[in-house]
Amino acid sequence: MANKEGHRRFGSIRKLPSGRYQARYRGPDGIMRTAPHTFATTREAEQWLTIVESEIIKGEWQPPEDKETRLAPYGRSWIAERKLQPRTRENYEDLFRLHILPALGEMAIGTLTPASIRSWRRKLLDSGTTEPQAVKAYSLLRAILNTAAKEDEIIRQNPCRIPGYDRYHTPERPTATVVQVLALADQMPDRFKALITTAAFSGARWGELIALRRADYDPANGTLRIHRKVAALKAELVFGPPKSAAGLRVVTLPAIAKAALDEHLKQHVNDGDEALIFTGDKGALLRTGNFRRAVKWEAALGNAGMPAGFHFHDLRHTGNTLAASTGASTRELMVRMGQSSMRAALIYQHATNERDREIASDMDKRIAKATKLKKPKDAKKPKKQG
Structure with a gap:
């Protein structure tokens, strides 16, 4: 089938030798990108392009490769590049290594959701991690993902937005007379x-x-x-x-x-x-x-x-x-x-x-x-x- 780019307002579709259809489009950054998978019909390809175009119009589009950024290297860089007190840096490194990396480190940042954050926290507590440590780990993860969302625009919204996860009850410390x-x-x-x-x-x-x-x-x-x-x-x-x-x-x-x-x-x-x-x-x-x-x-x-x-x-x-x-x-x-x-x-x-x-x-x-x-x-x- 001939390339349909000339007949479309946004993107192009072509039929592959396999009989399936491939969709391509030019992003706001001027780079041509191909859909991550092929489609059985031209209608499916057109629907996918319509969604991408809508994201661009609404300002919600993100480079697909950004969504593949894994948490492990991103989090390590975040800690290394922040202006932190030496003791704080060590604490962050320990929290990240002990409580975040094992469960979430290999996940792409774009795949993290509130549900996956809730599951991660539950597993932390079930494994014996104290609530104060779980709160500190959650707060660190939220800060890292805030940068990913607001500064680097890797994700549209921070999944760490769960009420109560950044607080824990602290017994009142004694005051000596x-x-x-x-x-x-x-x-x-x-x-x-x-x-x-x-x-x-x-x-x-x-x-x-x-x-x-x-x-x-x-x-x-x-x-x-x-x-x-x-x-x-x-x-x-x-x-x-x-x-x-x-x-x-x-x-x-x-x-x-x-x-x-x-x-x-x-x-x-x-x-x-x-x-x-x-x-x-x-x-x-x-x-x-x-x-x-x-x-x-x-x-x-x-x-x-x-x-x-x-x-x-x-x-x-x-x-x-x-x-x-x-x-x-x-x-x-x-x-x-x-x-x-x-x-x-x-x-x-x-x-x-x-x-x-x-x-x-x-x-x-x-x-x-x-x-x-x-x-x-x-x-x-x-x-x-x-």
């Missing part, structure tokens, strides 16, 4: 007492604390300049900036934390602006695992009357609660704690240092009041002689 914080500090070796009080009353994170140097502390004003952190990678510890712009901040310490830190600097910190403030016995960078073993963390918790499973990171909640109880605004609290996305940081970063000092001063009053509770109320007064 001031008395418990001080009791926990008393259980520490001398070298780590100030680390506990500074963590609790400054709101600084572990990685921010162990990155602090002498130059970051202003003893005259009792302030800490937090501008970098240490990320614990698999092979090494790496210094870098905080996770977001909100992490760049100056925090005023309450007097009790300032006093502990001043004493710590005299006893345990080398001279020189670059000397790290918190280190191990031999001056090495601290790792969470080594620290827990060195201070016998679980035993220390029990001796301080604190619940088992209390994390070092939970100390932040004490300072946050105290600061909130002073009447500090949401903006001031977010700045002090460094809790914000980059966008939110632009809103919250305008809190003044003077107001931060007022917050720290009010915290002092509450700490002083709370520490009086350490004395038993029923203590008997000594009898008078005579």
Whole structure:
């Protein structure tokens, strides 16, 4: 049969020696493409061309070869090319390798559907993956496919659009009282007492604390300049900036934390602006695992009357609660704690240092009041002689 391109407004159809029909068309990119399969009749070929033409008119057409892009290489490239913190990159690589690749890696991105995503997640949970890990894996997959849909236009719509899959119930973490914080500090070796009080009353994170140097502390004003952190990678510890712009901040310490830190600097910190403030016995960078073993963390918790499973990171909640109880605004609290996305940081970063000092001063009053509770109320007064 003769080529029918001259009789068609879009595309062409020709009969093959096999007796079946082949459809071809020129895409918006100017490239001639052939249908992925042949047709038994010209009517079937015409219907297929009509569908393709409709997709082009509606702006929904995509190069067929894009739909063949496999998730495995695309996802690896996505992680490698993103601007990520080193620790975040490692976490993404692990999530992708352990939870996404085994089931979905060889699938073409264009074949992924909400149904296949639901099936994948169900299998993850059935295989023993915890819900928090499943949520993290789903969130990573959604971010990868968002790029495939919105930037690279490999797919028209992200199949990861299932309500509830990006959330899980997080039990509320415990908040230590001031008395418990001080009791926990008393259980520490001398070298780590100030680390506990500074963590609790400054709101600084572990990685921010162990990155602090002498130059970051202003003893005259009792302030800490937090501008970098240490990320614990698999092979090494790496210094870098905080996770977001909100992490760049100056925090005023309450007097009790300032006093502990001043004493710590005299006893345990080398001279020189670059000397790290918190280190191990031999001056090495601290790792969470080594620290827990060195201070016998679980035993220390029990001796301080604190619940088992209390994390070092939970100390932040004490300072946050105290600061909130002073009447500090949401903006001031977010700045002090460094809790914000980059966008939110632009809103919250305008809190003044003077107001931060007022917050720290009010915290002092509450700490002083709370520490009086350490004395038993029923203590008997000594009898008078005579």
